[in-house]
Amino acid sequence: MATAFPVDENPGSDVPRCEIRAEVPVPIEAGGRTLTARMVTFSGLVDGREHLALVFGEELAPVPLVRLHSECLTGDVFGSGRCDCGPQLREATDRLADGGVLLYLRQEGRGIGLYNKLDAYVLQDQGLDTFEANRRLSFADDERDYRAAAQMLRALGVDGIRLLTNNPDKAAQLTASGIEVHDSVSTGVFLGAGNRRYIEAKVLHAGHRIALTEVAPA
Numbered sequence: 713m714a715t716a717f718p719v720d721e722n723p724g725s726d727v728p729r730c731e732i733r734a735e736v737p738v739p740i741e742a743g744g745r746t747l748t749a750r751m752v753t754f755s756g757l758v759d760g761r762e763h764l765a766l767v768f769g770e771e772l773a774p775v776p777l778v779r780l781h782s783e784c785l786t787g788d789v790f791g792s793g794r795c796d797c798g799p800q801l802r803e804a805t806d807r808l809a810d811g812g813v814l815l816y817l818r819q820e821g822r823g824i825g826l827y828n829k830l831d832a833y834v835l836q837d838q839g840l841d842t843f844e845a846n847r848r849l850s851f852a853d854d855e856r857d858y859r860a861a862a863q864m865l866r867a868l869g870v871d872g873i874r875l876l877t878n879n880p881d882k883a884a885q886l887t888a889s890g891i892e893v894h895d896s897v898s899t900g901v902f903l904g905a906g907n908r909r910y911i912e913a914k915v916l917h918a919g920h921r922i923a924l925t926e927v928a929p930a
């Protein structure tokens with residue numbers, strides 16, 4: 713299929729190549745405007761999942777701003793305040809509106825899936841934090857694997873990025889998969905009535921770059 717993106721001539725990584733399957737222009741609300749983003753799908757992703765890229769702007773910068781957003785149906789779609797995913801997704805599209813890439817990764821529940829995440833919520837309501845609840849369900853703290861994200865970026869002709877995240881594991885895994893992370897740009901901290909413990913747990917268990925003073929009770 714014809715593509716507007718450059719072909720990656722120099723993969724430089726042992727992560728298998730994948731190809732662009734389709735590109736579709738889609739109107740998106742971002743930065744207070746309605747923009748046309750290109751939605752891009754892929755063939756040959758290493759985990760076989762239906763991940764999606766949203767590309768903003770006509771031409772990508774040599775080192776574009778990129779957000780890896782992990783699917784959160786409860787927060788992204790239904791506006792749940794148990795986490796900060798919905799506000800982070802809207803922040804990301806606003807910041808990318810003038811150019812950049814959002815990878816919408818089908819990694820619901822940090823990779824354990826929606827039903828298991830809801831089981832984890834039951835345990836959290838009994839006092840466990842998000843990571844402890846994962847372990848009680850016999851999962852690792854975080855089951856996400858970003859090799860498919862690296863494949864997607866390379867298929868888009870991107871091998872160096874500025875990464876919008878507070879999570880050091882995203883940068884480490886992309887680097888291991890051959891993507892050069894020039895800079896990690898912090899996302900906002902979206903503290904709400906129901907997500908203080910969730911955000912604190914990310915700092916304590918996963919080393920997220922958020923000052924605990926930003927989430928301390930007033």
Ligand SMILES: Nc1nc2c(ncn2[C@@H]2O[C@H](COP(=O)(O)OP(=O)(O)OP(=O)(O)O)[C@@H](O)[C@H]2O)c(=O)[nH]1
Pocket residue numbers: 780781782783784785795796797800819820821822823824829832833842846876877878879882899914920
């Ligand atoms: N297992 C589990 N996953 C959760 C829970 N709450 C939200 N998630 C998932 O967590 C993922 C988002 O990850 P976060 O840890 O909030 O943030 P991050 O993506 O690691 O880091 P940033 O790039 O800084 O946003 C989404 O896939 C959510 O579905 C929970 O209680 N348990």
Ligand SMILES: [Zn+2]
Pocket residue numbers: 784786787788795796797798
């Ligand atoms: Zn969420």
